[in-house]
Amino acid sequence: MSQETLDLIISKVNNALDEEVLVVKPPETDEEAEGEKEEKEEIEETAKLNFGKPMIILDSEKWSMDLAKMLRDDPQLHFDFLQCVTGVDYDEHMEVVYNLYSTEKKHYLYVKVKTPRETPSVVSVTPVWRAADYMEREIFDLLGIEFPGHWNLKRILLQDEWEGHPLRKDYITDKKALGLD
Amino acid sequence: MAIKTETMTLNMGPQHPSTHGVFRLVVDVDGETIKRVEPVMGYLHRGSEKLAERFVYTQFIPYTDRLDYMNAMTNNYVYCAAVEKLLEWEIPERAEYLRVITMELNRIASHLVWWGTYLLDIGALSPFLYAFRDRDHCLDLLNEISGARMTFNYMRIGGVKWDSPDGWIDRVKEKVKVLRENINEYDTLVTGNEIFQSRTIGVGKLTKEQILDWGISGPLARASGLKMDIRKDEPYSIYDRFDFDIPTQEEGDVYARYKVRIAELYESLKIIEQACEQIPEGDIITKKGKRIMMIKPPAGEAYTRAEASKGEIGVYAISNGKNKPYRIKLRRPSFVNVAILQELLIGKNIQDLVAIFGSLDIVLGEVDA
Amino acid sequence: MDLLFMAIYAVAVLGGLLGAVTYAILFERKVIGYMQIRTGPNRYGPWGMFQTIADVMKLLMKEDIIPAQADRKIFVLAPVVAFAPAFMVFAVISWSENLYAADLNIGVLYFLGVSSMTMLGVLMGGWSSNNKYSLLGAIRGVSQMISYELPLVLSVLGIVILVGSLNLRDIVFFQQDVGLWFIILQFPAFIIYMISAIAELNRSPFDLPEAESELVSGYHTEYSGFRYAFYMLAEYTYAIAIAAFATTLFFGGWLGPAFLPGIVWFLLKMCLFMFVWFWLRATLPRARVENLMQFCWKVLIPLALLNIVVTAIIKVWMGW
Numbered sequence: 001m002s003q004e005t006l007d008l009i010i011s012k013v014n015n016a017l018d019e020e021v022l023v024v025k026p027p028e029t030d031e032e033a034e035g036e037k038e039e040k041e042e043i044e045e046t047a048k049l050n051f052g053k054p055m056i057i058l059d060s061e062k063w064s065m066d067l068a069k070m071l072r073d074d075p076q077l078h079f080d081f082l083q084c085v086t087g088v089d090y091d092e093h094m095e096v097v098y099n100l101y102s103t104e105k106k107h108y109l110y111v112k113v114k115t116p117r118e119t120p121s122v123v124s125v126t127p128v129w130r131a132a133d134y135m136e137r138e139i140f141d142l143l144g145i146e147f148p149g150h151w152n153l154k155r156i157l158l159q160d161e162w163e164g165h166p167l168r169k170d171y172i173t174d175k176k177a178l179g180l181d
Numbered sequence: 182m183a184i185k186t187e188t189m190t191l192n193m194g195p196q197h198p199s200t201h202g203v204f205r206l207v208v209d210v211d212g213e214t215i216k217r218v219e220p221v222m223g224y225l226h227r228g229s230e231k232l233a234e235r236f237v238y239t240q241f242i243p244y245t246d247r248l249d250y251m252n253a254m255t256n257n258y259v260y261c262a263a264v265e266k267l268l269e270w271e272i273p274e275r276a277e278y279l280r281v282i283t284m285e286l287n288r289i290a291s292h293l294v295w296w297g298t299y300l301l302d303i304g305a306l307s308p309f310l311y312a313f314r315d316r317d318h319c320l321d322l323l324n325e326i327s328g329a330r331m332t333f334n335y336m337r338i339g340g341v342k343w344d345s346p347d348g349w350i351d352r353v354k355e356k357v358k359v360l361r362e363n364i365n366e367y368d369t370l371v372t373g374n375e376i377f378q379s380r381t382i383g384v385g386k387l388t389k390e391q392i393l394d395w396g397i398s399g400p401l402a403r404a405s406g407l408k409m410d411i412r413k414d415e416p417y418s419i420y421d422r423f424d425f426d427i428p429t430q431e432e433g434d435v436y437a438r439y440k441v442r443i444a445e446l447y448e449s450l451k452i453i454e455q456a457c458e459q460i461p462e463g464d465i466i467t468k469k470g471k472r473i474m475m476i477k478p479p480a481g482e483a484y485t486r487a488e489a490s491k492g493e494i495g496v497y498a499i500s501n502g503k504n505k506p507y508r509i510k511l512r513r514p515s516f517v518n519v520a521i522l523q524e525l526l527i528g529k530n531i532q533d534l535v536a537i538f539g540s541l542d543i544v545l546g547e548v549d550a
Numbered sequence: 551m552d553l554l555f556m557a558i559y560a561v562a563v564l565g566g567l568l569g570a571v572t573y574a575i576l577f578e579r580k581v582i583g584y585m586q587i588r589t590g591p592n593r594y595g596p597w598g599m600f601q602t603i604a605d606v607m608k609l610l611m612k613e614d615i616i617p618a619q620a621d622r623k624i625f626v627l628a629p630v631v632a633f634a635p636a637f638m639v640f641a642v643i644s645w646s647e648n649l650y651a652a653d654l655n656i657g658v659l660y661f662l663g664v665s666s667m668t669m670l671g672v673l674m675g676g677w678s679s680n681n682k683y684s685l686l687g688a689i690r691g692v693s694q695m696i697s698y699e700l701p702l703v704l705s706v707l708g709i710v711i712l713v714g715s716l717n718l719r720d721i722v723f724f725q726q727d728v729g730l731w732f733i734i735l736q737f738p739a740f741i742i743y744m745i746s747a748i749a750e751l752n753r754s755p756f757d758l759p760e761a762e763s764e765l766v767s768g769y770h771t772e773y774s775g776f777r778y779a780f781y782m783l784a785e786y787t788y789a790i791a792i793a794a795f796a797t798t799l800f801f802g803g804w805l806g807p808a809f810l811p812g813i814v815w816f817l818l819k820m821c822l823f824m825f826v827w828f829w830l831r832a833t834l835p836r837a838r839v840e841n842l843m844q845f846c847w848k849v850l851i852p853l854a855l856l857n858i859v860v861t862a863i864i865k866v867w868m869g870w
Contacts, residue, residue: 130395
């Protein structure tokens with residue numbers, strides 16, 4: 001079931017982007033593929049099953065509002081419910097993870113969008129799922145990832161004058177300023 | 182002659198009786214009609230997600246209590262379940278049953294608090310005190326098993342911390358009967374009241390499309406005709422073993438939300454009764470779960486969700502193989518649900534603002550994390 | 551001599567009133583307490599008898615705060631303006647057959663006219679506080695009190711037509727002669743009076759001007775200490791006055807079996823009224839603003855007018 005969904009998503013997304021963006025690592029069945037394996041490893045796996053649920057990994061240039069619209073409006077995919085938006089800071093890049101769910105088809109999807117750490121920016125999906133409004137603002141607030149297209153992108157949890165983005169791995173907690181030391 | 186009028190900006194909160202905590206609504210009112218709303222939050226922000234990265238996995242459990250302090254058991258559960266998913270552990274049967282019983286008791290307590298405070302919001306004084314009496318029945322039971330009344334810190338990765346004391350299960354069964362009677366009484370006292378109905382029917386309507394668009398979950402979604410309940414959609418723990426219904430209403434107004442919550446109280450009682458009958462003897466925590474410093478999930482990431490009393494609570498856990506989490510993202514239902522206020526309140530008056538805001542059932546600890 | 555008597559009487563009533571208000575508050579808290587499965591105040595004195603006194607002492611000893619942006623003069627004056635008319639109306643109340651201040655032949659008119667001035671206190675307090683919640687509360691309060699003034703007056707007119715006098719004592723004597731209280735003869739009027747009185751007093755379920763969950767505390771949000779106590783005093787005095795008026799009009803005033811003196815009957819009947827208000831407060835949620843106004847203009851006023859017409863026809867037909 002999940003494998004089928006994954007295949008479907010891969011074909012739909014590749015179709016929409018007009019190129020082979022999503023690649024699945026072929027299952028290593030026998031020893032014969034040994035020679036080719038080294039070659040394959042260099043291509044990063046961009047679509048897989050993660051704990052039984054489809055996950056696709058995209059670059060932020062590839063991720064667009066049209067793609068998000070397609071995921072929501074395509075009758076076979078119909079991801080109408082945005083569960084969660086997570087921002088993660090890896091030391092070499094940043095990621096925004098969208099957890100999607102279809103209330104009708106009852107299937108799930110992780111969309112991971114990679115963005116460079118120097119100028120983190122991911123297209124906002126608020127016009128597609130309004131649920132992203134606060135969750136993207138929270139990520140902007142705590143991780144400093146820009147969401148072009150968001151109608152009201154400003155700090156939400158911290159005060160407007162706050163410096164830095166606490167969830168970044170290189171954020172230094174100023175204990176003196178917080179009165180903890 | 183035209184009278185010169187202007188809109189007035191009213192700062193409701195951070196200290197206002199009906200915002201239930203430190204939440205601020207900046208509303209532009211024309212007379213009493215609302216023209217613009219801007220929710221301002223973050224007064225209770227404690228950086229829970231940042232704190233998570235500093236501790237070993239088990240140490241973060243008490244912090245989840247402080248998110249939605251009305252429904253701390255489910256928060257405990259969803260965090261533990263997220264880590265267990267990464268670890269791919271099996272949980273002992275008895276622990277699962279204890280988890281379900283405590284979670285449902287807590288759900289009842291949470292809904293009762295909502296019931297009391299909501300009616301207080303719309304001007305009825307007495308239900309508040311009645312609701313708190315019954316909520317204390319639940320909290321006493323939870324206190325007995327976990328040692329705390331609200332911030333339980335009861336679940337552990339791999340099971341639960343304490344086994345039930347002697348006779349606890351029987352006391353739960355007794356209290357379920359008492360609660361059912363009392364909830365019946367409240368239902369007859371309030372639901373049919375004409376003033377109550379005039380305050381709630383047709384107020385603050387949410388359509389199915391709005392619910393999906395804004396990512397709203399829990400009783401709010403079910404009151405708009407969406408049969409969404411994670412306990413059924415994607416049964417976690419052992420919810421697939423119980424026979425219960427998902428109450429839904431079609432109207433989507435405040436009254437529908439009220440009715441859904443009241444109906445959910447009965448369903449929770451049903452689940453508790455069944456769980457008390459079925460609960461087996463046995464371990465309450467896996468052997469590996471007792472060595473908390475050694476809990477090291479393999480590198481990976483997963484999103485785990487559960488049905489809290491406010492909606493879908495989720496944890497996106499990322500591990501890099503060490504004994505501290507790399508990133509814990511908390512999807513807090515109140516935080517997502519409260520966003521709808523920006524759209525929902527336009528054109529309503531101040532009296533409806535209170536009625537609608539109260540019906541969302543948000544907890545500020547959870548909004549601000 | 552008359553003047554001296556008037557002064558002594560006024561002081562005595564004021565003193566009695568202060569005591570009555572003190573225990574009305576205790577009565578309210580106890581009634582609501584028992585309805586809410588708790589005991590209410592029970593710390594000060596036996597059965598919490600001195601609780602209100604302690605509360606008043608606290609309020610009197612608090613710092614007197616006037617907000618910097620408030621309109622000082624009006625802010626200071628407002629509680630007095632709210633209290634004075636509520637107290638003035640006691641002049642025409644006849645506590646028993648012999649105990650009364652003024653046998654005024656336009657008693658009903660005097661009562662209604664003077665009592666409608668309490669609204670001014672609400673408006674002044676809300677406006678001068680320079681607080682948005684106070685302003686909203688005052689707007690609500692004034693619109694509500696003006697609207698409900700009409701059915702209140704109209705409901706009384708039926709009685710005036712039957713009695714043919716505006717004198718409150720005459721109204722009681724009439725009930726004595728007929729042997730029936732007006733609650734039976736004028737039952738629709740009684741219902742209309744009760745509902746309008748609750749709205750007029752801003753009590754639950756029509757306590758919109760003071761809706762604590764919406765407007766913090768309504769028009770007296772900015773008041774504290776002594777001035778707040780004054781507002782409370784005005785509110786309860788007015789409540790007692792309305793109850794006394796209703797007792798006179800609908801419950802035959804001091805009439806009752808002879809084993810108790812007239813004044814005791816009068817006070818007992820008043821307590822019954824007060825109890826009903828407290829009971830409603832513990833039971834009902836707050837009404838909607840629109841419903842409140844619609845109910846007044848579309849239901850109560852037409853009903854009251856109908857009552858007047860029917861009463862007049864009956865009076866002519868019966869030849870009273």
